[in-house]
Amino acid sequence: MKRATILLMFVLAFTAACGKKKPATVAGVPPPSTAATAPTTPPAPPPRPAERVEDSVPVPAISEDTIANRSLEDLNRDSPFKPAFFGLDSAELDDAGRATVAANADIMKKYPTWVVTVEGHCDERGTAEYNLALGERRAVAVKTYLVALGVSPDRVRTVSYGKEFPFDTGHTETAWSKNRRAHFIITSK
């Protein structure tokens, strides 16, 4: 907690300073990249509008002790797992998706007590009813690959939310591509 507070103060000061210099260029938050990046080395925090800081504090380099000591809520809020993304109407993992799941499998092997739920999600371009099954298939595809990589099936649950919980509520290809995803939730550790 103390560490987070200090960090928050740092970021607030940082963004306030930046915000004064170039207010017009810091409006948006960059979208998450589909490319698999190592979860332990995030880039330096970009300048952001001050009001956004509280709900998206940039994560510092995480030591293993930090991860082990965090609560489930904190872990899921700033998850070490990345979502795997899918193509339109597809439940097949492409190369980038497999790389993401492989990185997530490595984390699961590092923390062998963790149990995860893989949530399958869809974009709004499918129908509500069928998407419940399509999301299920996406979640199962990820579980199957995790198991193939050596993760015990007992540690992976699946659930589909169809298109009920879009990550991005926009109506653009950018939004849709973020919504066709398998999202990892840590359910016990």
Next chain:
Amino acid sequence: MNSQSPTSNPQDGARPNSLGVGGWILGVVLAAASVGALLAQATQTPATPPTPQQPSEIQLVISGEPGTPPRYAVPDFLALSPDAADVAKTLGQVLWDDLNFEREFYMIPRDTYATIPVARTAEDVPFAAWRELGADAVVFGTVQKTDANTVRVQVRLFNVRSRQAVFQKEYTGSAANPRLYAHTVSDEIHQQQRALRGVARTKLAFASDRNRERIAGPVQNRDVKEVYIADYDGENVRRVTTNRQLNITPTWAPDARGIAYTSYRRGYPDIFIALIYQGIQETPTNGVGQNWLPIFSPDGTRICFTSNRDGNPELYVMNRDGSNVRRVTNNPAIDTTPTWSPNGTQIAFVSDRAGTPQIYIVGADGLNLRRITTNESWADRPTWSPAPFNEIAYTGRTGPGFDIKVYDLASGDTRQITFGEGSNESPAFSPNGRHIAFASTRSGRGTEIYTMGRDGKNVRQITRDGNNYTPSWSN
């Protein structure tokens, strides 16, 4: 039959109800035998109103000019006690709307009645003035508050030419929901005049995020969806579920007293049944796999649903209490979104076994599979019409969004009935097969429930609060 009136709900003391179905009949004018004879002649098509058999008898069915529907006027009801004035106005407007909904009558606009003298009793209805306005039929109704919580409603339907009442009834009951009296009168007039089962007392169930709560849990910004019901016209909205999780795809039991739906209250999709007038919850699939998209058989004894219990989404049928589970489909592809044929022997559903989601029909025993849609890139939510129509409405992809289409089982023809106004999904037939409820983004403000005729005309917006999805139309 649809004549049951909901009894009071012990969990919801404010619920209006018990319209005195026991309300006594003043007396229908004709002997029952000739009523039956006339009704037997009536059809559901407005083009051919039945002709009277014996001119000496009172003509029960009011007809219009040859080749045109009869013209109806419904002025405000007369308040017999001062505290009933608001109710009197409501009853006239709601009855006009209800009678307009089936498009069997030409409803003379209520704002043209200003010059017609207001009748003080049933004996001084100004027939000449109504005739001048072109009315073939006029309603005279009264309403009186007999105590703080009780109203007495009297209704007569007059043939303006013969100046005789062809329908007259009295109802007494709760004052809490006066609209229900108008709905009842509308259904009875449609039955008597057109041998038509009206839908004015039916309800819509749907899922909605209108309470704007967020689901508690590790992931932020996820909206609660709860099951709601409303009258067919969108009024009288009631919340059914209160668990602050994801509750979706509600479908009515044929008795219109139960709603089966998919709920994530345990963290995964499972099927629940809410007995809405008893406050009882049933869990027929308790603990076996993940289960979703339940739908009652037309006789209410069985439920078809999708489950992943054997490894991938397949269709199953169980008894309503969860016993006697039988697998209907067996294919490595997705099989989901079932609907029953009206006689309960067949099931239409969606499968991507040919590569994309398409609609198929299979016997409830799992035999005699055949594919229905062949020209769709994505088809979902088949819903089988009640008799006398033999159709399956469904959602088909038409560009970036979806539209509602109707497949005629006899001819094999498909007609499209929405045309790209927003994205249109999840069609549900009314119990008389003449209307379809659906979810659409056409308002530009989220997803809302609408109704339309089975020809796609007379679109009416039903919900306006939050987002609303997957309607189901009660009996």
